[in-house]
Amino acid sequence: MKNRAYPTWFAGGALLLYGVFVLLPSLLGLGYSFTDWNSYSNDVHWVGLDNFATIFDPSSTYVSAIQNTVIFTVATIALKTVIALALAILLTSGVRRLSYVYRAIIFLPAVLPILVVGIVFKSILDPEVGLLNSTLQLIGLGGLAAQWLTDTSLAIWSVIGVDTWRGVGYIMVILIAGLHAIPRDYYEAASLDGASRRQVFQFITLPLLMPVLAVTTVLNLLYGLRVFDIVLVLTNGGPGYVTQTTYLSIFSDFGRGQYGVATAMSTVFFIVMLGLSFLTIKIMTRREVA
């Protein structure tokens, strides 16, 4: 009865598309990582672990690309979570009227193509004529004006800042829904017991919001590790390689025809993400039981 009523071929379309365009390339990648596959020759030779040795050479730009990606990911997770949580609480308990309007406006950057956000901020952060530096000068804070995208120690933080601006509204909207899902009774009981705002936040809001915070962290994590568009437009990995990320280095190797190394880098990334996918599935499916 089960097989006739719910034929497994119904899953065929999804499995075929997913298998051909997601799983197959990843599995092929495992094999090609050990070869010298490139655009200059049709012959592909086995080179063992050479590609991985190139990638994990401590002085290579690949290692710094991985480091930058991790810095970007950790920083954007922290910034987006903290700011989005503050805004979500502000819009659910501080502001009553117009709350919906504020929410819709703050979310707006999330519907813009990331690429477009990059282009606009490239102009805003321009050291000579950009809006940020000229505004700082206008309000007498000219000392804070900086070479936002070309200063080697500042560039990655500018990229992180722009991406936080872009992504914070999305996380805020999820957290607002999470706050609304907390039963009012808890807050009523707390106010009867004379709990302070801080206590309410610490003992009710935060613990009950944890499952939602776990999901937003996973979303930020998956986005952060794959970051590409915004960096490409703002700095293209520069100055030098100080803002180079994993996806950017794969793209530039691909452009240079060094497919073997690019595939090996993709494979390293694939294995890391495969590990993270277990965590993702665990966190995202946990609430189905509850």
Added chain:
Amino acid sequence: MTVYTMRTIRSAVSHFTASGVGILALAPLYIIIVNALKTPYDASSMGAGLPLNPQFGNFATVIDQGKLVSAFMNSVIYSVGGTVLAVLTSAMAAYVLARHRRRSHQFIYLLLIAGIAIPTNFVTLTKVMQVTGLIDTQLGIILLYAATQIPFSVFLMYAFINTLPQELDEAAFIDGCGPVRTFVSIILPLLTPVVATCAILDMLNLWNEFLMPLYFLNSTANWPMTLAVYNFFGQFASSWNLVAADVLLTILPMIAIYLVAQRWILSGVSAGSVKG
């Protein structure tokens, strides 16, 4: 009275903060709009001043030079095609996977949603696209777009289908409906809310997708809006008025849709992350 005053002050501070953040969120959009109407000289600093002498001709230049009409059509074809395909195949898969309680089906489900995390290997995917003859084709991009949206769509639909009583489809089956008819006339109508959510999220992702066209579409004629605006930016980086006009026209459809459908978009975004 003091409680009342406290409350008023707190509310004023809250509104002040919220509008401040709102202004920060809107500022770049404002910058784009005013500069899109400036002369090249006035726009060279991308300042916040209003255009003294509005240049509506900028838009005509951009539509012509930036190949915006064909790029717009391509974006519509890719995002709508990818979304429809992803939503349909995901709904069918989620339905049978949710109804079977067997280990094999559980495994297929987990394999599919692992794709939420698994990254695309663009290098070997190029090989796959070449071998299948799909590289630099519109069909190829649509199939690829659909594949990337399937994992999260299956995840959302599976959870939703689990809330639908199985008696519904069993009754239909006993009345003599085949599996296809049961799915189309009983299940699919009940899935409307989750289908809408998935469609909104998929569309949003696909309309803004940039990396896949960058890797797999070489012909200018096949470019979507994102790739067209990126190339326009590369060519006209010094003419900020034209870049701003190009950017404005690129984001206008999305902003129009957002203004109309914001309620659904905002609730769709939190679906799947928040239960109840």
